[in-house]
Amino acid sequence: MIETLKDRVNRDAGLVRRGRFLTTSLLLEVGSTAWLISIYEGRIVAVTKGPFVMPSSAFVLRAPAEEWEKFWRRRPPPGSNDLMALIKRRVLKAEGDLQVFMANLRYFKEALGKLREGVAA
Template sequence: MTVAAKQWTTEFKEINDSNEELNAHGKFFTCSYLLDMETTKVLIQTHAGKIVNVTMDPGPLEHYQFAIRASADTWRKFSQPTPPPMYHGIWAASFQRDMKLEGDLLVLMQNLRCLTTQLELLRVVGVPV
């Protein structure tokens, strides 16, 4: 892992674990998911709202329950402090036909509130692409 990637994972974990909303509502936010950013993949594992592990560019045998896939350009727009129209959430970005939701979408929906909060933290730390 590069120094920049290691720094990003540390910052993302710290901002997530200190987030008041995730601390209040994350009791059952336990899942693992993949953010596919075209040139970089990030596997995020959470337990009770806290990030247990962040793996950059996981191998093919790494397990995750669902994946959110989009181009690096879409992730860069999504992570801006004020995203452009149609990049402000996963549903809007999926309507652009660039973002795809795959895997066990029931788990995604069961954790949607906390997942949305967690993804919005990308607007503070940015994305590693």
């Protein structure tokens, strides 16, 4: 499913425009599986599945697979509907250069929301 993130985000012109000043990479950990996501000027240029020995990324978003599954439901339950709600519940760990994450929070919320069930691919 995460493999489709690149196409889903890049097809959304508004989201790409929102991230036009964003060039970074992030490590997304879904349970024990890691994904390195590279972004250039708001477009996702690569989604690479781990394992990695020493991945280079600006920051990491890390949560158990069950929590990501709840987040990616068509209608997530309260507390699982938003990245900040996951952080508040202490099930999502954000580590690294959080300035990049917080300055582009809406972009990341919408981009990862593209993986929700029923969202057009």
